Amino acid sequence: MKLFIDTANVEEIREAASYGILAGVTTNPSLIAKEGRKLEDVIQEIASLVNGPISAEVSEGDAESMIAQGRELAKIHPNIVIKLPMTWAGIKACKTLVSEGIKTNVTLCFSVDQALLAMEAGATYVSPFMGRLDDADMEAEALIRKIADVKALYGYETEIISASIRNLKHVEMAALAGSDIATIPYKVLMKMIEHPLTTAGLKIFADAAK
Ligand code: G3P
Secondary structure, eight states: OEEEEEOOOHHHHHHHHHTTOEEEEEOOHHHHHHHTSOHHHHHHHHHHHOSSOEEEEOOSOOHHHHHHHHHHHHTTOTTEEEEEESSHHHHHHHHHHHHTTOEEEEEEEOSHHHHHHHHHTTOSEEEEBHHHHHHTTOOHHHHHHHHHHHHHHHTOOOEEEEBSOOSHHHHHHHHHTTOSEEEEOHHHHHHTTOOHHHHHHHHHHHHHHO
8 A cells, every 4th residue: 555645744744754654745725724825836846755546625616617726736846736626616626637648636525425426536545534534423444345346347547545534443454454645644653663672672772782
């Protein structure tokens, strides 16, 4: 399973990229707003740090305005992926942008039916939200598994990005359920290396080495 980072903070991206395990970046309007910078400026800087897909989300609106904004954002760098909402306008924009060779990520996916629409529209990626399903007491792992099953059954090329990841359990569930990618916040990504027995083992070896 490929690992993306879910942030618009360039310092977090720079560090995560330095470990050599980062395959891409996803952003959303909330993450961009947190940085207090213009979407275009942040995306451009991220593209200079990471050689992989970078999702930039369009503002809500009708299909035509999403398509126009998507075309502009895609001009920033060949790695830009246009993130579109799971609405009919988003699906329509997805179909058009994909036909122009622009990569897309249909976001805010909470059901197999929605994922199916994104896959039929030729989306490069579809993003089911694990944490928000958990918040609503709905089965996150089961959804990822079902989408992965549908993808395999019909040979869709759309890649599944498990998003809204809040903890290590979500990363593990995404991997076991057959997600292609997990997009992980910086803090959770950093925790992936930790285990108390590793810490204890390191101390034993360090003491012995003295
Ligand atoms: O990129 C979308 C996703 O990461 C949102 O996460 O934690 O706001 O549900 P969260």
